[in-house]
Amino acid sequence: MESLNSRMATGAAWMVLLRISDRAIGLISTVVLARLLMPGDFGLIAIAAAVIGMLEVLGAVGLDVALIQRADARREHFDTAWTFHVLFGLVAALVVAGIAQPVASFYADPRLVLVMLMLAATSALQAFENIGVVAFRKELEFNREFSYRITQRVLTTFLVTLPLAFALRNYWALLIGSLVGAGIRVVLSYRLHPYRPRFSLVAFGELMAFSKWFLLTSIIEFLYGRMAGLIIGRWSGPAAVGVYSLAGDVATLATREISAPVQRAVFPGYAKLSGDRRELRRVFLKATSILLLLVVPCGIGVSLLAEPIVMIILGAQWTAAIPLVQILGINGILTVLLSSAHYVNLAVGMARSTSLVLAAHSAITLPLMVWSVPDYGAQGAVVAMLVASLLTAPFNYYLIGKAVDFGFAELKGLLWRPLAGGIVMSGVVMAVQHQWPLPAGTALALAYAVALTTCGAATYCATVYLLWRPGSDPASGEAWVLERAAALAGRSRARLGLR
Numbered sequence: 001m002e003s004l005n006s007r008m009a010t011g012a013a014w015m016v017l018l019r020i021s022d023r024a025i026g027l028i029s030t031v032v033l034a035r036l037l038m039p040g041d042f043g044l045i046a047i048a049a050a051v052i053g054m055l056e057v058l059g060a061v062g063l064d065v066a067l068i069q070r071a072d073a074r075r076e077h078f079d080t081a082w083t084f085h086v087l088f089g090l091v092a093a094l095v096v097a098g099i100a101q102p103v104a105s106f107y108a109d110p111r112l113v114l115v116m117l118m119l120a121a122t123s124a125l126q127a128f129e130n131i132g133v134v135a136f137r138k139e140l141e142f143n144r145e146f147s148y149r150i151t152q153r154v155l156t157t158f159l160v161t162l163p164l165a166f167a168l169r170n171y172w173a174l175l176i177g178s179l180v181g182a183g184i185r186v187v188l189s190y191r192l193h194p195y196r197p198r199f200s201l202v203a204f205g206e207l208m209a210f211s212k213w214f215l216l217t218s219i220i221e222f223l224y225g226r227m228a229g230l231i232i233g234r235w236s237g238p239a240a241v242g243v244y245s246l247a248g249d250v251a252t253l254a255t256r257e258i259s260a261p262v263q264r265a266v267f268p269g270y271a272k273l274s275g276d277r278r279e280l281r282r283v284f285l286k287a288t289s290i291l292l293l294l295v296v297p298c299g300i301g302v303s304l305l306a307e308p309i310v311m312i313i314l315g316a317q318w319t320a321a322i323p324l325v326q327i328l329g330i331n332g333i334l335t336v337l338l339s340s341a342h343y344v345n346l347a348v349g350m351a352r353s354t355s356l357v358l359a360a361h362s363a364i365t366l367p368l369m370v371w372s373v374p375d376y377g378a379q380g381a382v383v384a385m386l387v388a389s390l391l392t393a394p395f396n397y398y399l400i401g402k403a404v405d406f407g408f409a410e411l412k413g414l415l416w417r418p419l420a421g422g423i424v425m426s427g428v429v430m431a432v433q434h435q436w437p438l439p440a441g442t443a444l445a446l447a448y449a450v451a452l453t454t455c456g457a458a459t460y461c462a463t464v465y466l467l468w469r470p471g472s473d474p475a476s477g478e479a480w481v482l483e484r485a486a487a488l489a490g491r492s493r494a495r496l497g498l499r
Contacts, residue, residue, distance in 0.1 A: 089127025132195025
């Protein structure tokens, strides 16, 4: 068991490194592209991607997740998953070609025809990715997953997308970059893994026995994630969609980039522990405690520093994104709570619970968006998302209690110190902001953001440490972080020849 826990921790470290590296490259790309392209360029791509996503979601049955969840997955299971992806990708591309013109007419923008065709070709090409790379996650070989993902990202960004952006200075740079990137990803998948899939659907029924609820979850996730762009685009136009899209990317720079890789790494471990609910509960509480300890200050910090962050990363032409980032930063914390429960439910075969939570979330979000977006634009959409997250949070943790022993006492234990630290941090940072307004100029804004981030981080860490009382809870996230920090400091001293 200790070996599995160690492999999960190592995998989480690799996935965090992947996410940090990937987002660092993405941040460089965003900084450059936001200054070379206009909000309408990003919005045009987002609208087309959302329309195509309405079809792709029907193929998002989670067969790769089923392969990880099944302890007895064999060649026929892998071949079936690959064949389904290929066939669905080709059929979806043909359907998109048929609806491109009507969609362009609906949004009164003829450019959408070619945009949709290019994105459809990208999705169809990506469907040929070698299914063997799923084994990287299934067998906890996250170093290989890291090599695969980061190589594709580096080649696509620096050899294709950014050079095209400087040359073309319009949305075609994004379209061509996506298409070439999909080709690079497919080629790499066959070079880095020896598995060679064959056409077969013999195990489709077995995989779908697990994936039927995952399909419903994917449909609901689409309604939650992609419909906002379609609703905003219908009433406020592509530019507003572009602002909303990049605001979401900026707002979740910290929360999603910490939580997503950790959860991606621990899910295979959860699946291996599904037969031992007591140990699964212990590992889940430990992983979630660590996540919340990190993402709560990040989400609050992004909300507090939304203005300098937007000015530094996106530039003055994106000021409309500031209030969106402020709201989405807080919503990002609630999203981590939802996704943490989601992976436990999947591991024990209770995907239905996640579907119910997401269905409730969408049932609240979408009507609120339809009501608020015509008057308040993208800001109305993000407020609707936050309200829905707050209202569905109790239901989410009621259902996780059916998978593992979890109730209000456990939730309070996970949250109270990070939230207290976040509140104290907010008070200190806002007091400093009141005395020290944001200066003009990117360089001064960067120094301002660094100073406030340092002040906030120091306040948060000190508050949580004092509330934790060292040694009082050796199983807490605080204890784990301090242990890892001490071990890292020890290794650093050893390498430097210091005692």
